[in-house]
Amino acid sequence: MPDRERTALVIGAGIGGLAAAIGLRRAGWSVSVLERAPVIAEVGAGLTLWPNAVKALGALGLDVTDRSVPTISRGNILTPRGRWVRRNHPGDVGVLAIHRADLHDVLRKALPESALHTDAEVTAVSVDGSVTCADEELRADLVVAADGVNSLVRRTLWSGEAVFQHRTVWRGVTAPGSVWPVQESLTMGRGVQFGVLPLPGERVYWFLTANEPRANTSYGDERAEVLRRVGDWHEPIPALVAATPEDQVLHNDMLDIDPVPTFVKDHVVLLGDAAHAMTPDLGQGACQALEDAVVLAANADDLPRYDRERRARVHPMLTAARASVTRNSDTNPLRHAALLVAARLLPPATWRKATAQWSNWTAPTLP
Ligand SMILES: Cc1cc2nc3c(=O)[nH]c(=O)nc-3n(C[C@H](O)[C@H](O)[C@H](O)COP(=O)(O)OP(=O)(O)OC[C@H]3O[C@@H](n4cnc5c(N)ncnc54)[C@H](O)[C@@H]3O)c2cc1C
Structure with a gap:
């Protein structure tokens, strides 16, 4: 055991x-976020x-059962006119739907306020563990860069800007209760998909994905733009969009990054x-990100292992996600029809295996 408490800046x-902060604290580190x-x-x-x-949440000692609902993520598929292509059964793959704010709240409450620092923008980091934050120089044994897709740390210490995938969402x-009850579903148009996921509290999460030639395109009234695109699709799609406050419709480009050769x-x-x-x-x-946090906490004294395990796990997913982008953005009518036929004919066991392939994972035990 080290003779002093080890420090981490997240x-x-x-x-x-x-x-990551929750996991590292469980592993005995002193952490500031x-x-x-x-x-x-x-x-x-x-x-x-x-x-x-x-x-991963379980390994961190967290349970979100009463803040989430089971969902048949992407198991129910329809055409824009409302014709069923495929129907699955609840519990088929053990996926939960949750509001992001609820997950965030559960994580945040697992940390003491004293560990959390706001208005704390990091402007420089060096590999020796020093960090410039709001004109202060800080130092830690470990610096965890969890600063998102446009990560300053990745761009300065590694390289690699985020890549716009010519898709937008x-x-x-x-x-609550405005359009209820609804069934989870994915409606597949050509190059356009609309997803519906019931959430606790009689709320419904919906998303629309579409092709977009230019990054950072803004439509002003984003809800009107969604209705322009899917207002004549089957119900409850137009009703769900109309029941969402206009200023709460989020619009983002789809970004990813090229695989990074090392995470450490x-x-x-x-x-x-x-x-x-x-x-x-x-x-x-x-x-x-949750898996990363658990594996890091379990291997904070063996960072090369964190690096090996996590890259081996996520890099095939980056490739698979890009293949999905190619498939989902395809507007060719023949290939689209073939995709729907394949979705209709795939036996349930094969469907389950395909959709659950990335979720097979064993969590390491944390203290
Ligand atoms: C439309 C959409 C749908 C998605 N759906 C799913 C899904 O169903 N399931 C799923 O698992 N994933 C989903 N994802 C992906 C998921 O949202 C992200 O992978 C996840 O939120 C990433 O979390 P993060 O903590 O790594 O980064 P972020 O959530 O981006 O957090 C980064 C944080 O760092 C802060 N920050 C940035 N720079 C600095 C700085 N210099 N100094 C201090 N702070 C800084 C930011 O303010 C932010 O709070 C979806 C993503 C999108 C866009």
């Missing part, structure tokens, strides 16, 4: 950063948590989207 209080925003909160919309994420959550440089590690941002097509980005 940059970013997103899902990855908070989870530096977040540039004035408050530690997550807006966002919904999120699917696959069984691997549930195991709108998201929203309906006002001396005293600095990359974690979450900073290390392996992927498009949301697999629904695994936050799940992998």
